[in-house]
Structures are given as C-alpha cells and as structure tokens.
Amino acid sequence: MLVSRKWLQDYVFLPDSLDSADLANDLTIHTVEVEEVKKQSEGLDGVVVGKILSIEKHPESTKLSIAQVDVGEEKPRQILFGTLAEMHVGRRTAVALAPTILQGKEIHKIKIAGQVSEGMLCLYQELGLRSEDEPLEAPEFDKEVKLGTPVTQALGLDDVIIDIDNKSMTHRPDLWGHYGMARELSAIYRKKLEKYDPPAIREGKDIRLEVDIQKPEYCSRYMGVVMSGITIEPSPAWLQARLIAVGLRPINNIVDVTNYVMYDLGQPIHAFDTEQLGSTQDGKVEIIVRMAEEDEEIETLDGNKHILGKENLVIADSNEPIALAGIMGGQNSSVMEETTSIILEAANFAATNIRRSSMRLGVRSDSSARFEKALDPNNCELALRKAVEMIHTLCPNAKVVSNVADAKSFQLHQGPVELSLSFLQKKMGVEISEKQATDILERLGFEVKTKKDVLHVIIPTWRATKDVSIADDLIEEIARMYGYGNIDAILPNYSGAPAVKCPHKVAQRIARRVLAYENGFTETYNYSFEAPEWLERIGEDLLEYIRLENPVAKDRPLVRRHLYPNLLANVAGNLHRVDTVKLFEIGKVFHHEDPGERIHPNSSDLLPRQDTFLGIAYASKKENTPFFMVADAAREVLKSIGVDEFTIEKFSLPVDYVHNGRCAQILLDGEQVGIITEFHPIALKRLDIDYRVCIAELVLDKIVAKAGDSIHYMPIPEFPSITRDIAFVVKKEIEHDTVVKLIGEASDLIESVELFDVYSGEHVGQGSKSMAYKIVYRSKEKTLTSEEVEKEHAKVLDILEKNCKAEIRK
Template sequence: MKLSLNWLKDFVDIPKISLEDFAYDLSSKVVEVKGINTLGTGLENIVVGKIVRAEKHPNADQLKLCTVDIGAKNLSIVCGGSNVAEGMLVAVGCIGAKVTWHGEGDLVAIQKVSIRGEVSEGMICASDEIGLHDLFPKTDEKEIIDLGEKLEIRNLKLGIPLAEALGINDVMIEIDNSSLNHRPDLWGHYGMAREIAAVYKKNLKPYPARAIHAAKKPSALSVVVKDKTLCRAYSGVLMEGISIGPSPAWMQERLLAAGQRPINSIVDITNYVMFELGQPTHAFDAKHIEGGIVVREAREAETMVTLDGEKRNLSSEILVIADEKKPIALAGIMGGAKTSVSEHTTSVWFESANFDPVSVRKASKTFGLRTEGSVRWEKNQDPENALLGLKRLVALTQDIIPTAKIRGGIFSEQYWYPKIKPLKISLSFIEQKIGSKINKAEAVDTLQRLCFGVQEKKTKQDTTLTVQVPSWRATKDISLKEDLVEEIARMHGYNTIQTILPRFPIQPPQRNAIRDLQKRTQQILAFECGYAEVYSYSFESREWLERLEEDLSQYIELENPLAKDRPLLRRHLIPGLLEVAEKNLHRFDSVKVFEVGRVFHKETPGVLATPETSDRLPAQPTQLGFLSAQKGDETPFFAASGALERLFERLHVSYCLHAHGKIHSKIIHPGRFAKIIMVGSAMVGTIAELHPQIQEKLGIPYRAAIVQITLDDLVPFLHDTSSYKPLPPYPPVVRDVAFVVDCSVTHDSVVNTLQKGSPFLADVALFDVFSGTQLGEHKKSMAYHLTYQPKEKTWTSEEIDIMHAESIRLLKTSLGAEVRTS
C-alpha cells in the first residue's frame, strides 16, 4: 500500500523529523515501511515553457522547428510531436535533464545537438519520457504533454520547475501489506493518521464528512437487501446534475501518490474515499439501473460483463448488486460494464456498503480477480464506515461539481455489529507479559491515545483497567487482554524493554521413547546402511491397493479426503515403499529406501477421542519399513536381513527369525518370509521378499525385499544402559567355507551348530545361497564367512587349521554337509 505524506498531514501534524526517522518510527510501532520515494525526483532541469513559434523543419517533413519561451530566454528546439501548436504550454527538458527516449530504455542526458541541420537546445517532452504517463495519458504515440489542461496560463510563470508547477512535491511511503493484514483500519490514510497521532502524541483532526441535509427523506431508488449475512451494511444515495470531466489537480496528485491512475471526476471521488478512509465505494450510472437496487445471491447460469470487459459466469455462491432485471456489480469486487460511469453520465447512484470478508475472498478466488476494494473487504472492515463513506462521497461531489444535488434522501441500514465487550486487564498482568515496569499513567495514556475507552479501578494490591474497544479495532484485531498488552508494548517501544532471561525451573522434557527410537533408527539406516529416507502419503489409493490384492474393508475411509483419489488411511508402510520402488527402479539399478511413520488400525482401540468421552480413536502405532532391490540380486532377502542385523546390533537388542506361521498378506513371498521375534517370543515385525505375481502386476523389474517393524512393540526391549567392549588386541582370522546341504537346513541351524564348536568363533556371516540341478534334487549350496578371534595370542596357521577343521567336522556330522572345494 502507498501513502501520501501530504494527505496524512491533512489529519495530523507530523513533527519535523527526517524521512528516515519517520519511517523507523512507523516500522517499529505501527507497520513495516518498505520504502520512501520523494515525488518529483527525476524532473530536475525540466521546466514549464510556452511555444511562441512552430514552423516546419526545412529538411524533415515530420519535424517542426519551435521557439520556446522558458522565462529567462527562448530556446530553439526541434520537435516531432503530433500535437505541437503555437501558444501551447509544454514540459521543456533543458540541457542536462534526464529522459527516456519514447519512454523506453535507460535515462539519457539531454545535450545540445544538430537535427537535420538545425540546432536543438533542449527537448519538448512526452509524458512517458519523463514518467508522467498516468497524469497525462497519451492518445497518440507522438503526442507531447499539453500543460494547458492542468495549469492556468495567465497565472503561470514560465521557466518554473515542472514539479513545482504540477504540485508534485509529495512523498510516497510504501507499506508492506503483510504487516497490516490484521489491521483493517490501516488500509486508508485516516486510519494511518490516527496511529501517527498516537505515536507522536498529536491531536487527530475530525474526518471531513458533512451531514447530508436530505437524510430524512426516502431514497429516490428502492433498496432491498435479501442477504443480510453477506451484506452487513448498505448505504446509498442518488445524485443528479452530474457533469463528467477530469478531477481537480489536487485530487489527481493525491491519487497518483497512492498509486492510483486518475480516470474522471466521479470515479476519482470513489477511489479517493477508499484510499482516504479505507472504505471501498462504487458509483453506478443511474440511467442504466432498471427499477431499484437488490442485493442478492446470483442465480445459477446468470452472467454479467464486468468493468474489465470480461464475461463472468455466476453461481448461487456469488453475492451481486442487481437491479430488478440484471446483476450490475460483483459485490465488493468490481462493477458491471452496463452501469459504468462515462462522459455521458448525468446522474449517479453512490453505494457505500459492508460485505462479509469470507464471501468476498471466495468470489475473488473464483474469478481470479483481486481489486483494491476486494483486498480491503477481505480484512473485515468496520461496518460503521458505510454511512461515513457515503457522507464523504456526497461532500466531495458537491465541492467538485457545483451543479450536483441529491435527489430524495439516503438509504442506510446496518445489519451486523462487531461483538465489542469491555476487556479487563490488571497493571500487574501488563508488567508480567512485557517483563518491564510500566507506569499506570503511561498505560492509560497509551490506550486513550489509541482511542480506547479506559476506566480505572484501584485495589490495595493492584489496578484494574476496564477497556472499551473502538469499532474499527473490534472486527478482527482486538479481542483478548493480551492484545491490549501488545498495544501498550509497541507504543512503549520494544527497543526500550530490557532483555532479561525469564526465571523458571528448567526441567528436561518428558522422554518420548518412540521419538528417540525413531531418530536412532533413521541415523543407523541412513548413515551406516546406506538407505535413503522417503516420505509417502498417509492416504492410500483404492486402485493401488487393489493391485496389491489388499482387503480394502480393513482400511479406514475418510468422509472428506484431502485428495479424492486417496480416500483410505494406510494400515502399513509397504504400499508406499512399493510405490517408490516402482517409480525409481525403471531409472536406477538399485533402490534402498526406508520410512518411519504412523499407520492406522481400525480394529484396535487407541487413545481417547476427547477427555470428556469414552470414545476412542483407532490405534496409530509408529512403524519402520525399509525396502531393498538391486539389479541382478535374486535373493534380496539377505541384503535386507544384513541391514536388520546391523540395526538391532546398534540398538543392543537380540532377536531371531522364525520362518513358521501363517501369512496374512498376498504381497509376501510364502517361501521367503520370516517373523522377527524378540526374547520371550514377542513378534515385532516381519522380513520377506515381494511375491513374484505382485511384482509382475506392479511392473517392478527386480526382486525386492521388505522389512516392517512396529516401533511401539520394539520399545520395551530397549535398554538405556550401554556397555563398553575393548577392541581385541590380536587380529581376527576369517576363513570361508561353502557346502551343500539339504534344502530343509536353515541358517539358524547352521549358526547354532557352528557355535557349539570352537569358543573362539566370533561371527558367522552368510554371504551366498545357490541351488541348481547340478547340486542334486532338494539340495542347496550355502557359503559363510567364519571369523575366529584369538584372546591371548596371535595364532599360527596350524592352530587356525585345527579350529576350522573342527567347524567343518560339525557341519558334516550334524547337518550332513558336503564341503565344496571349488
């Protein structure tokens, strides 16, 4: 938002301080100032001149040789303006002035030059060449500025600076809109002047809205407000004797400083009231209104053309201003083209209303149309400004157009009032929240300067203030006593409050075992096992689950899902991991991913829905899932089991794998599946390979293994204590062994058999399993790394051979193994 410093001075005496200090005070106590721009900058060496002679250039058909009087002397200037005429007042760029050629490119300094053999001592400027295209819009590409439209020739002194002649001596202050989203009262100059008066302890001048003498007469147009929820107030009046022309120079200057292009007298008046009071208003050409005014919801399939020339398709959710036959405006957003004010307008219906902010926001998003008016309505404007804004419209119209008069009376009704309840706040509460001693007189004075009503009540221990909130602060901003503390603190000055650490007992937060386990798990899998963490949706697609042959009746269905194609809450993490694998394995040869997240089981009761009821939400355990798949790896089960082993080793918990039991999911390969069992036969998860049929149905090119662990079930087996084990002083020895055994022999039985042998056997690691016709029917090959760890000395080769031979003997005698030599 842009503010005019001169406009603000109409309502408050601003102290004589630097612009930088003024901007700092506003930023620290009111709103954030993005920048300050002194208008007229860039118009140096550009003065007012008069063309006293304009002759055809002897060597160019499209150019004229002009003699221009700039007061102190005459200049000879070559000009190609299409509207150049003798006696014309023009903007003259003298030597050294900076302009843009035809409004394009970088600034160029004017120099004395020869054009087609004639000396040119300056430049007669077009509006876009000196940044005044809004003030002097061009009707022709080669048109130069005609100052006679803005200035009285007989009272003008030639040669005066153009900025001075046009009254461009203002300062534009640009405000960051995000800093006043919660302050609907600051979207106009008067509201901002109210804050400035409070900051500098100055008096605020009354808002210049005169009483309307015809107010008690009935309105010339009938007004029916059918939706008093979306239209919270409506005021209107009919004015005749209107003559459309340009608005006064002072009004155009104000509007330009606020960033608004002047249009014509009536439109400029409505915009002026909006930028001054923050109250959007509208003017309709009354002769195009059929019957009276009706504020209603649009009818289905109804259409209208708005001021921007766009045809709008309306629905019953859109509030419109209509006459008895058609909609004539989108309420709070934009007027209609049929009732727009034009040069032929002789009577207008002025509207100053108040619209529901949510309704305006929704309609604005529906049409992709945000205007200065809609932005202000979205902030929840004060409904009392409806009548005040109408009075200002009438006063300005009567001042600018002397022939204008009111026909009939005004219509003004208010249907919604902000809930304004007095707030009680104690001085001790203020000091506690601010953390600094606040004088009672200062607190009361601050609130009163901000137009709050304040009553004091003293007790022996404290002083209580009863504060009445003004209507313009009650629509959105002030509702809690903490809001009042903020008002006092910002006016007191945040930079004056001493920074002191609060005093309270510091206690560590209550330990969350699930969260701690989740963090440890993420670190181990990511940093030690080389897995990448993924985040998938908590919502599942019916189509995807059906491809996985899942029982959809076991899933919780949302009544109002965020995405219509994902209406189900996930029961486990496998579908999401498989979706990641399907998308990535077509581009990468290896995928190793994991996820930690909550799942939802409707058959198991969880926590209470509310403390007041016995109803329970579905159980929401936290699960860990990880997936491993690699091109050429036909047994990814072992890669996944290696990561599982590393994880549990780092968590200092013991487990075993049981391949027995019923499989409850068609996703899992029935022959490559195991339960993860803890001490005491408690199951905490599963490890399995993806079923080949599901793999083919999903289009996953390689075999994949999946591990799923319920962290809630694993937590009881974790121990806080950790032990230190020194590194062995003697080097370990690793020997490999490969042997053929019956397919019924399991990895667990191999490990148990070997551990019965040498007490120095430290680790048994399976690294290969192979089966084929060359091995014989129902036979398989298993290959292991056997690690022997000496405790008292470094072994010789003969000693190692003896221990390894004993391990081979146990395999042969206990498992019937046939050791492979090649």
C-alpha cells in the same frame, strides 16, 4: 501495502525534520513491519515531458518509427520507438534523455539500422509506476505542462512511499487505510489527529433505494445511495498521483474515487451503473444481498467467468448477481464511459465467508484482503459520505437523487475490559504507573476509567472486531507503545529440570541420524496431497483416498495414504540426473476407514486416523537388488530406536505394482509394523523409471509403542576378530533369511553375517544365483588362531552344502 507520506500528512503533522527512515523504524518498533522506504523520484533523473512533433516509418524496419520530439531544448531530438503503446503527433509524454539511467537501465545515444535515437519514449512500466501485467500505456500530459519539465514534477512524484509487510497487520483491520496508519503515528509522536468527518449526505427524493439483506450473518451492514448527473472522465492530476503512489492504476473519476476511499479509510466501496440494473423501475431501485444459487454464473470485472455455489455471497438485482460480495464487481453493472447514474455501495461482510469464497473461486482483490480482516461496520457511513463529497467535487453536475439506504444488524463488544495495574506490571516486567498506562491507551483511542488500581477500558469500534477483547490485548497495546526496547531483558527464574522427552520425536531424530549421517540418505519433504493421475499410473485405487472439496492445488485433490507415491515421484524426477537416489521421509498419512482423534473434545465426529510413517526409497543404475540396501537401513533404524526382537519375513501384497518375489513384512511381537518391497518392472515402466526401485514404509507409532531403551552398553571387545568371505551358488528359491539362520547356527564364534553380493546370469546356470557373505568370527575368551577359524568355517560350508545344496565357489 504501500503508504504515501504526503497522504498521511493530510491527517497528522509529520515535520520535514522527521527523516522517513526514522519514521519507518518507529513504525516497525511500535506497530507494523516496514519492508522498504523509497522516494518516488528515485531512478527518474533525466526523464522530462516532451511533445511529439512528427512521426515517420523507419526506412529499414517495419517495427520501428522515427519521432521528432521537442523536449524544451534548442532543437528537437530524434527518438526511435516501437509499437508497444499508441503514439501520435502532438502528444505530450515522458521522454528519457540520453545519456541517463532509468530505473537502473542505462539509456545511451545509439544508432539502429542507420538511424540515431537520442533517448526513449517511456511507458508507465518503464518508469516503475505500473506492474508488467497492467495495460501498456505511456503518460500523457496537458498543454499547460511546460516542455522539458522533469516528469517527477509533472506527475507529482515528490512523495516518499512506505512499503508495509501485510503479514504484520493481519490482525489490524484498522491499519488497511491511510487514516488508520495516521492514527498510529499520532499516538507514537503525540501529534494531533485530524477528525475524519466528511459532510452528511443530503438525500434526494427522485428514487427510492431499497436493500434486502437475506443473509444478515454474512452482511452486517449495507449502505447505498443513488447519484445522477455523472460524467465519466479522467481524474485530476492530484488524484491520479495519489493512486499511482500506492501502486494503483487510474481508470476514471468514479472508479478512482472508490479506490481512493478504500486506501484512505480502509473501507472498500463500489459503484454500480444504475441503468444496467434489472431492478430499476417505477422510481425504485432494489439491491439484494443473498447467497448464490448452485451453478449460478457471473463475469467479474477482470473478465473471468465464475461458476458459483450456495456458499458464495453475492450482490444482486431482481434478475442476476451484479457483484461477488466483498470481492469484485460484475461486468454487467460496471461503470462505463456512457454511465450517467451510479449506485454507491459501502457494506460490511463477514470475514470468514469472504475468505472462503475468495479461496474457492481463486479471486483475490484489495477489497477481499480488507474484508478478510473483519472491518468496523461504522466505517461504511464515513466511506459513503467521503465518496459522495469527492464525486460532488469532481462532477459539478452530480447530485444525490435517492434516500441513503442503510440496512444493518451488528453489535460490537467494546467492553469495558478490566485491567489491574498489578497484572499489567507482572506481565510487562516493569513498574508502569496508572498515568502512563492511561495516557498510552487514550492516545490509541481507548476510553479509560480507573477504580482502585483497576483500569476499566472501553474499546474503540475500529479495534473491537476480533482484535482487542481481553486484558492481555491491552497489555500488548501498552507494551508496544511503551517500547519493547525500554523493557530490560532479564532471564526469568525457573526450574532447571529438563523437559520430558517425547518418544516419538526421539525416534524421529534417531531415524534421521541413522539414515542421513550413517547411511547417506537424503531427507525429503513432500506435500500431504496426491495427484490422481500419478496414483492411477502406479495402480492405486482412488476410492480409498480422502478427496478434498477445496484443495490447495487443483491437480492434487487427494490426501495421502502412504509415503511411497511421492517418494516414487522423487525417484523418477532425479534418476535422470544422478546414478543413485537414496531418500527418506517422515510424515503423517491419513486413513478414513480407521477412527482417529475427535474434532473437538466434546464432539462425536472423528478425524481420520493419522499415523506417522517412515518411508525409505533407494534406486541405483548399478544395482539390480536394491531390496537388501533398504532392508539393512530399516534394520539399523529399528535397532537404534530400541527394537531388537523383530523379524523380516517374506510377504505378498494383493496389488500388481509390487514385486511379490521381493517383498517382505517387518513383524514386531507378531504385529506388522512395516513393509519392504521392490516395485514390479512393469509398474515402473508406467512411471518412466527404467531401473529397479525398493521402498520401505515403517509405522513409527507402532514401533515407538513397543521400543525399549535405544541406548545399550556394549564393552569394547578384548580380542580381535577374523573375517572370512564365502560365495556359493544355490537355487533361486533359497532365501537370504534362511541362509543367515543356517550360518548363525553353524558356530557360536560367529559374531555377524553380512550379505554383500547377489548375482544371477549366464555364469551360474538357469534357475540359480550366486550369493556372497562376509562372516565375522570372534571369541570373548581368547584370540582365535587361523586353524580354529578354519575349523569353524568348515562347519558353515558343510551346513550350507547339506541344507541348501550349495555349490561353494573357490
């Protein structure tokens, strides 16, 4: 939120000696985080008010025009301009005089198609006063403004703007207006705060305004008043300057008043055109606050049409909705140039409903941002009185012609809250006196009475809406005003015993270490949401997935059941950039058919089962059997976690997108804890993946439950090992596990067996494959000789020839 220093000074005295950077620092220390402090005039040197004397077309360009502009110098300047904004002879506008620097952009005297341009006619966007998505428009000044006047002076750009981080005040609804921020500064600097007390509204009798709140739990207060004699025209310069200072675009006097009051007090208000309402008849106007009907439509002020649901609160007349309550008004009741009578609305809406409606409809506004914070209902009256006062000033013929309607049903919990000094001092860690604590709270607007070292605190209404409610909240108030920097940083005394290890976290750290550091995999983090189109291309049944009613991303409404769909998308997105993709992910999956935890401790409703999976993905343009790489990685993870007695067996899945000839399950005590599979080439073609891909999914929850100690002591071998490689041709039906088991049974001296190559093609014959293994021999009792190893190796060759009909390659 942008805050104007000049605006703040309407309510609290800030001496010129107080540097704006120091002010920002004090706000950051005590209240909210300030992101930036900027002078409005910054970057606008050399921009003055000029008058267009003549305009003619550029002889060599259809897109350019040539203007002679009087900028208060001895002779006019020639300036070339395009067609982005309307310009006419006699218009007084902003002119950047070459040479100068405008918002970091150098403006030089240049020649374009034979014509010299000695400056630039400036749009609001080029002056840095409007955003790029707002209508393109150039400033226009009255005749009273002297030519050559600096534009900073003509627009009143002599302010200092303080940019507040909105996230730092989400819990402070009272700070979303200048008066609330001024209240904080008055407490920080011990300055007097001007009372916010606009004059009472003198009611009229011509029209009877009635308000029907049909959903009081969503609208605790609704105030309104009808005014006639309205003349729509531009706002005076001071009001426009105020709005520009806080990043708003001036529109007209009535709309500008509503925006001004919102940024002044923090209370959104809205103006309806009375004549456009269908419930105006027989001297009576009725406003209805109700829930929308299913599939009811409304076109909002931004020009977008919305299909509403029964959960959306609307403001309506007797015929149709005229506004999305607390979010945005409707086009069918908007203030226009011919408007002569308006209804001013000041209301209070439930924060949660506004937030849900805003998210569901995809509509965010300054108004919804404030209502989402839970505003003080008492501000409705102040805001309405302020708006009426301003309209009387801006429209001398305007008058109130109705009663002030006020439908309300609210109760704020203001305490008293009890705070003992001993509890305060223990929490803060400093000896703070009763006088100090009382002084701080009273400066912030709290009422304090003391009884036997206990403060009995009445919470002001603007802090009683889900902000301050318990003693700890009061301690926070006292501590931040006391100054956290004034509290000595002393380490507390505590036991040095280490925290109890979480086996799930330990297992995840081990998996990351093994895969990332030892095997060269890269960890990826995907959203828990799935795109139906991608799942259908894979071949998944969408009915098995949980569908969200209000997804964060419209194209991803499903919650994931597995990690592999997103991992496949990662592979597809990266294989065209690199030759090898090695990824893993650790995350939760959601199965609605299995019961999970209770929603609340005493609730009978259950959440879906949420297991933590480890997903591993591998693909390489140079690898035709990625299965073995992934299987080896899975084995290492399991052994490192502390699982030794597991088996990997051939398995088939009842789906057509996996290669069931290259699919295995991981069993632990007879229970399936993982799957390793290559995807079928036909399915990969549907995903635009031209290379073989293998995926493993391990259920970490099941693995951790059965894991032992992951640290095993193994002494350094006393005697050296000897390695022998073996390659042979067998039928394709012969499985790797069978070969490893046979080799291991051939000799007690075999320490390890590792597959390092598989080949099938024209050189090994139809229906056959070549397999190559590295076998490590070692004795625990002596150093083996070559003759001893060759003898044992011969046993391996013999058992493979007999049991697998292996043809040894030499």
